[in-house]
Amino acid sequence: MKKMKRPDSKLNETEVKQNGDAGGHLSVFTNVHTAAGSPEKRLLSAFKKDTNPGKAYLAGREYYSEDGKTFELRLVRRIKQQLSADPTTRPEYPSPLGLTEFTRRATEVALGKSSRAIVEERVLGVQTPGFTAAVRLGAELLRNWYDHCAAWCGPVYLSSPCDDSLAGIFQAAGIQDIREYYYWDDQQRGVCLDKLLEDLEKAPERSVVVLSASAHYPTGADLSHNQWAVITELIMRRRLFPFLLLPPQALCYGNVERAAWPVHYCASQGMELLCAQSFSHCFGLYGEAVGHLLCVLKQNSLLLSVQSQAATIVKSLWAQPSAGGANIVATVLSNPAHVVEWKEEVKHIVERCMLIRELLRERLRLLGAPGCWDRLTQQSGLYCNTGLNEDQVEFLSQRRHVYLLPSGCLNVSAINGRNLDYIAESIHRALTTSL
Amino acid sequence: MSVFSEVALAAPVAVFKLSQDFNNDQFPNKVNLGVGAYRTDEGKPWVLPVVKKVEKVIVHDDSLNHEYLPILGLPEFRSSASKIALGEDSPAIQEKRVGAVQCLGGTGALKMGAEFLRRFYNGNNNTKTPVYVSSPTWENHNAVFANAGFDDVRPYKYWDAANRGLDLAGFLGDLESCPAHSIFVLHACAHNPTGTDPTQEQWQLIAEVMMRRQLFVFFDSAYQGFASGNLDKDAWAVRYFVSMGFEMFCAQSFSKNFGLYNERVGNLTIVARDADNLKRVLSQMEKIVRTTWSNPPSQGARIVAVTLTSPELFSEWKDNVKTMADRVLLMRAQLKAKLQALGTAGTWDHITEQIGMFSFTGLNPKQVEYMVKERHIYLMASGRINMCGLTSKNIDYVAESIHETVTNVQ
Numbered sequence: 137m138k139k140m141k142r143p144d145s146k147l148n149e150t151e152v153k154q155n156g157d158a159g160g161h162l163s164v165f166t167n168v169h170t171a172a173g174s175p176e177k178r179l180l181s182a183f184k185k186d187t188n189p190g191k192a193y194l195a196g197r198e199y200y201s202e203d204g205k206t207f208e209l210r211l212v213r214r215i216k217q218q219l220s221a222d223p224t225t226r227p228e229y230p231s232p233l234g235l236t237e238f239t240r241r242a243t244e245v246a247l248g249k250s251s252r253a254i255v256e257e258r259v260l261g262v263q264t265p266g267f268t269a270a271v272r273l274g275a276e277l278l279r280n281w282y283d284h285c286a287a288w289c290g291p292v293y294l295s296s297p298c299d300d301s302l303a304g305i306f307q308a309a310g311i312q313d314i315r316e317y318y319y320w321d322d323q324q325r326g327v328c329l330d331k332l333l334e335d336l337e338k339a340p341e342r343s344v345v346v347l348s349a350s351a352h353y354p355t356g357a358d359l360s361h362n363q364w365a366v367i368t369e370l371i372m373r374r375r376l377f378p379f380l381l382l383p384p385q386a387l388c389y390g391n392v393e394r395a396a397w398p399v400h401y402c403a404s405q406g407m408e409l410l411c412a413q414s415f416s417h418c419f420g421l422y423g424e425a426v427g428h429l430l431c432v433l434k435q436n437s438l439l440l441s442v443q444s445q446a447a448t449i450v451k452s453l454w455a456q457p458s459a460g461g462a463n464i465v466a467t468v469l470s471n472p473a474h475v476v477e478w479k480e481e482v483k484h485i486v487e488r489c490m491l492i493r494e495l496l497r498e499r500l501r502l503l504g505a506p507g508c509w510d511r512l513t514q515q516s517g518l519y520c521n522t523g524l525n526e527d528q529v530e531f532l533s534q535r536r537h538v539y540l541l542p543s544g545c546l547n548v549s550a551i552n553g554r555n556l557d558y559i560a561e562s563i564h565r566a567l568t569t570s571l
Numbered sequence: 572m573s574v575f576s577e578v579a580l581a582a583p584v585a586v587f588k589l590s591q592d593f594n595n596d597q598f599p600n601k602v603n604l605g606v607g608a609y610r611t612d613e614g615k616p617w618v619l620p621v622v623k624k625v626e627k628v629i630v631h632d633d634s635l636n637h638e639y640l641p642i643l644g645l646p647e648f649r650s651s652a653s654k655i656a657l658g659e660d661s662p663a664i665q666e667k668r669v670g671a672v673q674c675l676g677g678t679g680a681l682k683m684g685a686e687f688l689r690r691f692y693n694g695n696n697n698t699k700t701p702v703y704v705s706s707p708t709w710e711n712h713n714a715v716f717a718n719a720g721f722d723d724v725r726p727y728k729y730w731d732a733a734n735r736g737l738d739l740a741g742f743l744g745d746l747e748s749c750p751a752h753s754i755f756v757l758h759a760c761a762h763n764p765t766g767t768d769p770t771q772e773q774w775q776l777i778a779e780v781m782m783r784r785q786l787f788v789f790f791d792s793a794y795q796g797f798a799s800g801n802l803d804k805d806a807w808a809v810r811y812f813v814s815m816g817f818e819m820f821c822a823q824s825f826s827k828n829f830g831l832y833n834e835r836v837g838n839l840t841i842v843a844r845d846a847d848n849l850k851r852v853l854s855q856m857e858k859i860v861r862t863t864w865s866n867p868p869s870q871g872a873r874i875v876a877v878t879l880t881s882p883e884l885f886s887e888w889k890d891n892v893k894t895m896a897d898r899v900l901l902m903r904a905q906l907k908a909k910l911q912a913l914g915t916a917g918t919w920d921h922i923t924e925q926i927g928m929f930s931f932t933g934l935n936p937k938q939v940e941y942m943v944k945e946r947h948i949y950l951m952a953s954g955r956i957n958m959c960g961l962t963s964k965n966i967d968y969v970a971e972s973i974h975e976t977v978t979n980v981q
Contacts, residue, residue, distance in 0.1 A: 163844035164787065164818050168691045171854040174861070198638055206637045213630075220626045227616050227830045228608055265675055265835065268865035281578045301861055308686075308862035310720075342574070377574060408573055422639045423869030434573040444581035451584065451711055452718035453682060453863065454675035459833035460870040 174300065175542055183539050191537035192555045194546035197384070198422050199485055199518060202552050209420045209481045211474060215467050230459050232450040233443065234263020234428075238462040241469035242428035245392055246382065246399045246411055253403045258436040260443050262450070263457045266425035267384055267414035268305060273429050274379060274410040275309035276449045278344060281442070282377070292344045292379075293336070295319035297543055299353045299383075302346065317345070320355045325511055325523055327357050333370060341375040349380045349398040349411070354545040356519040364398050368405055377409070378402055384414040399430070408434050415465045417518070418482050424461025485549075489518060492548045492556075499560035506567050521545045528566040536562035585710065589949050598947035602965050604956040605949045608832055609895050609928070612962045619830045619891040621884055625874050639866040642857050644673020644838075648872035651879035652838035655802060656759075656792060656809055656821050663813050667846045670853050672839040672860060673867045677793045677824025678711060680839040681756075684789060684820040685719035686859045687852070692787060693752045698722045701753040703745065705729035707953060709763045709791070712756055727755065730765045735921045735933055737767050739776070746780040752787065759792035759821065760805040761927020764955040768798070768926050774808050778815050788812055788819035796828040798926045800896030802889065818843050825875050827928070828892050834871025899928060902961040909970035916977055930956050934976065941980045946972040 173181070176195065183193045198206045219225065233239065239261030243254060253259050264270040275292075290313025292306050303314045317339075318331035336345060347367070350358050359367065371378055380399055393400075402409050411430040416422045431446075433439060450456070468474040490513070497512045512520055524532070524544040532538045538559055540546045551559055583591075589605040611617045629635070643649065649671035654664065663669050674680040685702075693700045698720045704712040706726035716724045727749075728741025746755070757777075762768055769777060781788060790809050798805045809821055825836040841856075843849040860867075878884045907922040922930055934942065934954040942948045948969060950956045961969060 163848040164692060165843055165848040165852050167695075168848070168851045168855055170851045171858045173854075208637050216630045220623075220630045225618065227618050227622075227832050229826070229832045265864045265868055266866060268861070269863065272863055282574055301865070304858070304862040308859070408575070416639075420637055422637055423866075425864065425866060425868035433575060435576075438573055438575050438578060441578040441580045442575050444583070445578055447584075448581045448714070449718070451678070452714040453679075454835065455678035455711065456676070456833070456835065458675065458835040458868040458871065460868065 176300075179533075179539055179541075182533065186537055188537040190555070190558055191539070192550065192559060193539045194550045194559070195539050195541045196547050196550060199417055199420075200547070200549045200552075202488070204550070204552060204554075206422060207420060209478070211468065211477050211481060212419055212421065212464055215464050215474075219463060219467070230263075230456045232447040232456050233261075234457045235459060235462045235466055237466040237470055238263050238426075239428065241466055242413055242415070243430055245469070246396050246413060246428075246430050247403055247432070248393070248396075248400050251400065251403055253432050256436055258433040258439055260431040260433070260439060260446065262429045262431075262446050263462050264427040264429055265454055265457045266427040267412060267416070268301065268427075269425070269454070269457075270412035270414070270427040270429040271302065271305050271379075271381070272309060273446065273449060273453065274412055274431075275306045275311060276453070277410070277429075277431070277442075277446060278377075278379075279310050280449065281445060282342070282344075290344070291315050291340065292346060293317045293339055294346050295348065295352070297354060298346070298348075315339075319352075320357060320521075322523075325521070327359060327363065329363050329366065333366065336367070336370055336376065337374065339374060339376055342377065344377045344379050345371060346379045346381065347398070349382045350395040351383060351517040351519070353383055354519060354541050354543045355521045356515045356517055356545065357521065358515075359398070361397070361401075364401055368402055368407065372405065372407065378407060380409055380411040382411060382413040384417040403432050406434070408432055415461070418485075419461075419465055419468070419478075421461045421464065424464070425458060426461035426465055427457075486516070489548050490516060492551050493520060495556055496548070496551065496560060499556065500563060503560060503564040505560075505564040518547055518549060519545050520548055522563060524563070524566055527571045531566045531569065531571055532562055536565065538562045585951065589951065592943075593949045596947055596949075600965070600968055601947040601949070602960060602969055603949050604960040604969070605951055606957050606960060607928070608957075608959070609827060609830065610959040610962075612898065612964075614960075614962050614964075616832075617830055617895070619888070621878055621887040621891050622830060622874055624887075625877050625884060628877065629870075629873055640673070640869050640872070642860050642866060643853065644671075644867050645869060645872040645876055647880060648836075648876040649673055649838060651876055652823055652825070653840040655795065655879060656806055656823055656838075656840050657813055657842075658803065658806065658810055661810070661813065663842050668843045668849050670841045670843070670849045672841070672853070672856050673872055674822075674837040674839055674860075675864060675867060676826055676835040676837040677791065677822050678715065678837070679835065679864075679867075680822035680824070680837040681712070681715045681789075681791065682719065682863070683839050683856060683859060684822055685716050685721070686863075687856055688754060688787070688789075688820075689720040690859075691852075691855060692754070696720075701725055701750055703727040703749060703753055703755045705756070705758065705762070707764055708756070708758075712791070716756075729762075730767065730931070732933075735931070737769055737773065739769070739773055743776060743780060746777065746784065746786065749784070749786065751785055754787040754789055755781065756789050756791055757808070759790045759795065759809050760807075761794035761798040761929075763793070763927070764929050764951065764953060765931045766925030766927050766929045767931070769808070771807065771811070774811060778812055778817070782815060782817065788817050790819060790821040792821055793824040794827060794927050795823070796889075796892035797896055797899070797928055800893040800900070802892070813842055818848075825871070828895075829871075829875055829878075829888070831871045831874065834874070835868060836871035836875055899958045902958045902966065903930070905966055906958075906961060906970060909966065910973060913970060913974045915970075915974040928957055928959055930958055932956055932973070934973070938976045938980045941976050942972060946976070948972050 243261040296316040317335035321328035413428040727745040731738035821840040
């Protein structure tokens, strides 16, 4: 090992020591343990090491086109080129709250243009560098301000199952009390409302409940309008606080209004809420970290205060969000012609996902794979739950080189004409081989 | 009843309030010397020509994949950014004990470093470890470390107001008397807001004490290239500390030297004792990033990476940086000359001795108030001015105003 050269070194020992340990100190990082990788990371790592030519990774977060790659919407590409040729762009620090035009449009997407909350000016929108950042900011806002008497520390209720990074985000914000509410029922292969309500009924007042507005990760199972009505009634009665998620893949329904309906609904009931949004998928802007935190307040007299505190928190997190992606989204959403074109392109994404679901269902039916596969086409969006258990999922990755999320969910867009048969066959085998 | 009904209005951030007041001022000859960004002689922000060029290249590049960046960021960005700070031929890099995390600007880099240190430095979750920031310092340092969970953020002596220079004795005194293992936030060059940097000899003294007392080195490098116009010269302190065997963090910002203020391009460079320690540190950093922004934005990092890894573009960028630094030096020279020509009371050598974007003029709060109210020249209450706010068109007015202020207001 090369020894470090120190200018005018008085200590001859450094020439003798094995590892050039200057000054005889241990590393200040000596006691730092290797972090356990997230399941997602381990999965990806295993996939990368896999040398089987037919391997398929169905656990990714992006939308893949038929050729197996992520891609850029044509409209977005054009706009990027326009923006890069624009002589009037000003390289300056954006406001900590982000681009006004972007937050305005993002708010409209979530609440609808004619929302009373918007008209009454009791809505705060903050641009954030991505979806995780939006959740983080919301968590920090709650911790700092939910209970002014003491730093509020929960509880926060997350669905079972949920994105495994959510708990960590709240904890990083200083909220330690994280609990679960019943959501996905393996037997029913869907949401079990009764048990969900039971859990929330028992939640202490002022608990925060994190609910997926659409495209629930990782199950893809969403609540119906009726279920929302029942749940929001409980939330209001039990004085709980809703934190809604419109994650990246939500807009893969292609219908913005449909995906955001739960947010409209809660706001229309006069509720206060937080909502974390992402625009990555539906604009193909994965690398651009385009997120938004929406806060609907009960009184507009609080808007300036909450806004100023949000800005203060942002200053100590990332100071200002990045402009690039937000600019593109704002440019699209504020131009009706662009919106039409954008919706067309997104429609193709959505239709392809539906088609793959149908084809997969057909293949499985033809193969005689046990179980009912109708749910594949009853759900929509990017992820679907195959119903495979842990052992079967492991079989798929170990023996068939097909990688699903541990929960048995898969990203349908990663399935294409070249691997559909193999994947269907693999699922069939996983279900029929005794393990 | 709203759950937010107890939320108090936060105090406005001083520098933003100043900009607001400036914008609302109707006076035709108003001047804004409070802004923290580069301005051309026309008073406009400047898109670096090399950045414009690279942006076009990127936008027309068909081979780019449009995926989430890895959690730690764009690999080419991280390594080329660290090289800028530590030097192309840095032994530490060759020994594979340098790593980096792409972050949301300099603030993001400070934040990630602070979060890591709070969790893993000096015991686990030791929120009592003192964090020392210079007196004065960039106003956000306090907030970043406090919000990361450190209970004890304190000032170390730095600015000697009476002599308008570095209070070396005070600084060294604080280094000697602070609790062992304290964390010190050092400005790599072009100290904000005083513009006063330690000399090389002074850095050597500082390093000696820090090594002996096992204090943690956390550099904040937001102005590399802006201090002297030369990247390597501006990185001398950072590289010296590395050569002395320190483990350290260096939060780098490319907002100013690339003019990428709105793309939030930052890098936390980590220098560890060896590759194994580095690996473990990076694994924990990933967890921290995962719960903050998860995947950083790619646009700005791509621009920087493409520029730094192409000899031609790198050379062009260095020229662009020198252009900015030279304009600042010119304004310094001219302001001092004009004040001396006017016979303004006091010495004004500090205007040209101070380094970087900012100058601590020495104007007291009453004088600052006079400048703002009577002369419509906006500067921070501390007397800090941004040299970039000066132009060939307004420099006479500013010089005359300072002269009048110093003469009439004590």
